């Protein structure tokens with residue numbers, strides 16, 4: 001099948017933090033339309049695709065994206081409009097070749113990704129199929145492999161997503177012991193509400209951080225974990241069996257590259273202390289997944305951590321792999337981590353995301369599809385999780401509409417698949 005783009009438009013809109021981001025609208029010659037809003041991180045990895053921002057301090061403190069908007073209209077549009085496009089690969093390839101840089105620093109990963117995502121939506125509309133089905137086909141999945149993912153819900157926020165003294169960025173609940181996605185989501189939401197009550201009773205703040213989890217002032221990771229365990233039990237669920245825990249440490253954000261130490265719990269810890277600490281936490285709490293436990297370039301530390309706890313715990317490379325084939329391949333070669341976080345804007349195009357996820361699958365690495373801390377109403381990642389059949393999605397807590405938008409889309413996918421009589425599985429990674 002061949003497609004022709006007849007219109008390509010982009011504009012500056014705002015993300016969930018009130019920072020500008022790019023929205024792309026695209027129309028195919030058959031009238032089908034697609035649009036997408038690009039997300040934006042705060043604890044970004046240094047190896048990510050470049051997010052092009054204007055840098056003009058007189059607008060949005062330098063964070064405007066008018067340059068990226070103009071690149072879509074003036075540089076990408078002439079490349080792709082009215083051309084015959086046979087696949088997402090060829091569309092992305094044209095943009096990547098014209099950009100010509102390693103980190104998409106000429107066009108910006110945000111401009112390229114916006115076009116790539118909007119095209120994907122338009123093709124799904126043209127074919128009158130859900131986006132997850134199209135992505136699944138592009139990835140080489142059969143319909144039997146589509147799966148609703150287990151949600152990893154970040155109900156307590158720390159790190160650079162909150163201002164509360166916790167070094168660890170994300171404390172997640174993993175409601176995995178249920179038969180359907182909707183039942184898991186319900187458990188996660190109920191635990192969130194119980195946690196709110198518990199925090200309130202203890203006189204702790206119930207205001208939320210960037211990803212919709214609570215952000216009470218505290219410094220002890222164990223205290224945070226204890227409160228979450230209490231909330232799981234108060235909600236009537238069995239700790240570990242029905243609901244497990246996961247962490248995103250985002251360790252690069254409190255690592256000092258000069259002295260090579262981590263600022264943890266008011267102390268300076270080296271890599272060995274960090275590794276031992278994780279082993280002890282896993283012994284005390286039902287933690288099934290740890291993301292970015294060490295900083296983004298400590299390959300040997302990561303290998304040591306993998307050796308120590310990788311057989312029983314999912315170790316997810318986020319800033320380490322930045323959704324990129326070359327870094328994932330390095331991890332595979334060095335037996336580093338056993339899972340990868342998938343963020344479309346870290347790599348900057350749909351086809352590259354697909355390649356990375358397929359390499360992970362081929363090598364037995366789990367994939368966790370993820371939002372960014374700066375998000376919008378865009379729900380593309382819900383479809384990526386289902387179509388890839390990867391089984392896990394991390395898209396925030398049970399609050400803030402930009403997080404809930406993804407969960408609601410998954411509820412719609414679940415309901416429509418059921419109504420259409422399609423068998424769509426629910427992942428059970430644990």
Ligand code: PGA
Nearest residue numbers: 040041042043044372373
């Ligand atoms: P970010 O956070 O979007 O701010 O990078 C998410 C994460 O680290 O997983």
Ligand code: ZN
Nearest residue numbers: 248291292318
């Ligand atoms: Zn992360």
